[in-house]
Structures are given as structure tokens and as C-alpha cells.
Amino acid sequence: MVNWALRFVLGIQYLVISGGVAAWYFSKYDCDRNKQELDSPISTSFFNAVKFHMGTAAFGAFVLTVMDVVRVIMQFFFRSEKVKCIFKCCCNNVEECLQFLSKNAYIETDTLLICFCEDKIINDGLSKPYYMSRDLMKFVENSKKIYGIKDQPTTGSLQKTTAVSVVSSAEIFYIT
Known part of the structure; x- marks a missing residue:
């Protein structure tokens, strides 16, 4: 003990x-x-x-x-x-x-967790895509709410989703 x-x-x-x-x-x-x-x-x-x-x-x-x-x-x-x-x-x-x-x-x-939260704050998803899957992004968003980390306002949530799906497709393409 x-x-x-x-x-x-x-x-x-x-x-x-x-x-x-x-x-x-x-x-x-x-x-x-x-x-x-x-x-x-x-x-x-x-x-x-x-x-x-x-x-x-x-x-x-x-x-x-x-x-x-x-x-x-x-x-x-x-x-x-x-x-x-x-x-x-x-x-x-x-x-x-x-x-x-x-x-x-x-x-x-x-x-x-801090690395992913800070990367999401720095990278708006417009100039370069996120290198996280959708599930990981949801986890980071929920964790940011728990820790009380505020996100910077962004201009287009549709563009973020598109960037994530492009990266996910590229990862699948390279794996197969």
C-alpha cells in the first residue's frame, strides 16, 4: 500500500x-x-x-x-x-x-491537450488544413470548454469542415 x-x-x-x-x-x-x-x-x-x-x-x-x-x-x-x-x-x-x-x-x-488547443487557436483552417480527424477536433472542442480556453473568432466554419475532410481523405489515401 x-x-x-x-x-x-x-x-x-x-x-x-x-x-x-x-x-x-x-x-x-x-x-x-x-x-x-x-x-x-x-x-x-x-x-x-x-x-x-x-x-x-x-x-x-x-x-x-x-x-x-x-x-x-x-x-x-x-x-x-x-x-x-x-x-x-x-x-x-x-x-x-x-x-x-x-x-x-x-x-x-x-x-x-494544451498542444492541440493552442494549435487550433493558431491555425484557423483557412490557410492550411487541420491535421486532426473530426473526432479529435470534437474532443479538443469539448476539452477546451472544460478547461475554459477561449477560441478566437473565425470567419467560416464551413471552410474548416472542408479542410478537415480533405485531410482525412488524404490520410486514408496514403494508408491504402
């Missing part, structure tokens, strides 16, 4: 730091905001992590804790020291990979 709690707190820490850094870094692209006018990005990121991403941190901590439990149980059943050493080496490698993947998953969880 202590192992899970420690990993959970570390997961929340990664989410908070990555969210604060992403909010600060991507604020330079928005012409209306100034970096000095950011309203406490770390505390905002903490509240977003607790409100929206707590399950991600809990699941990541659970996966890593299960790996530890399996390692302890399997070491108990092995009699030979050589087999224990080989198994311990393999488990350590798998655990390092899982920790690396979970750490990057925490960072991308908080950062990726």
Missing part, C-alpha cells in the same frame, strides 16, 4: 510539473496573453491534475505496484540463487521500461 501511495504521489507530481511547464511554454503563442500575466500555472496544473487526471496517476501506480508484487511472489518460489538472479534482472528491466512509459504517459496526458 505504501508502494502504491508513493508511486501515486510521484505520478501526480509529474502531471503537475508537466502541466505547469506546458501552460507556460505554450502561452507564448497566444497573442492576448503575456507570460507575466499567467495566473499561477503550477497551482492551476495541480487542480487540473486532481480534477481530471487522478485516475491516470492511480492506474499507473497500480500497474507498477502489481509488477512489484509479482516480483516478490516469484522470488519467494524460486529455490536456486541463479534462477532468482536471472528473474530479478528480467523484472528490473521490465520495471524500468514500465516506469519510463508511465512517466512519459503522465507528461503527455497534461501536455498533449
Whole structure:
């Protein structure tokens, strides 16, 4: 239980730091905001992590804790020291990979949404097409409503839809 709690707190820490850094870094692209006018990005990121991403941190901590439990149980059943050493080496490698993947998953969880929202604000879809599918654009729009990110007014929603469908057709064309 202590192992899970420690990993959970570390997961929340990664989410908070990555969210604060992403909010600060991507604020330079928005012409209306100034970096000095950011309203406490770390505390905002903490509240977003607790409100929206707590399950991600809990699941990541659970996966890593299960790996530890399996390692302890399997070491108990092995009699030979050589087999224990080989198994311990393999488990350590798998655990390092899982920790690396979970750490990057925490960072991308908080950062990726901000990237898509800022890209949608910068790119109006008229000069160049969006590189998102329709479903992803709907997800970004809903997420922007949740996070309270305001969109710049655009001139033609019909042109946006056309640009998205052209990109989707092009992606299908290249895949087949």
C-alpha cells in the first residue's frame, strides 16, 4: 500500500510539473496573453491534475505496484540463487521500461491537450488544413470548454469542415 501511495504521489507530481511547464511554454503563442500575466500555472496544473487526471496517476501506480508484487511472489518460489538472479534482472528491466512509459504517459496526458488547443487557436483552417480527424477536433472542442480556453473568432466554419475532410481523405489515401 505504501508502494502504491508513493508511486501515486510521484505520478501526480509529474502531471503537475508537466502541466505547469506546458501552460507556460505554450502561452507564448497566444497573442492576448503575456507570460507575466499567467495566473499561477503550477497551482492551476495541480487542480487540473486532481480534477481530471487522478485516475491516470492511480492506474499507473497500480500497474507498477502489481509488477512489484509479482516480483516478490516469484522470488519467494524460486529455490536456486541463479534462477532468482536471472528473474530479478528480467523484472528490473521490465520495471524500468514500465516506469519510463508511465512517466512519459503522465507528461503527455497534461501536455498533449494544451498542444492541440493552442494549435487550433493558431491555425484557423483557412490557410492550411487541420491535421486532426473530426473526432479529435470534437474532443479538443469539448476539452477546451472544460478547461475554459477561449477560441478566437473565425470567419467560416464551413471552410474548416472542408479542410478537415480533405485531410482525412488524404490520410486514408496514403494508408491504402
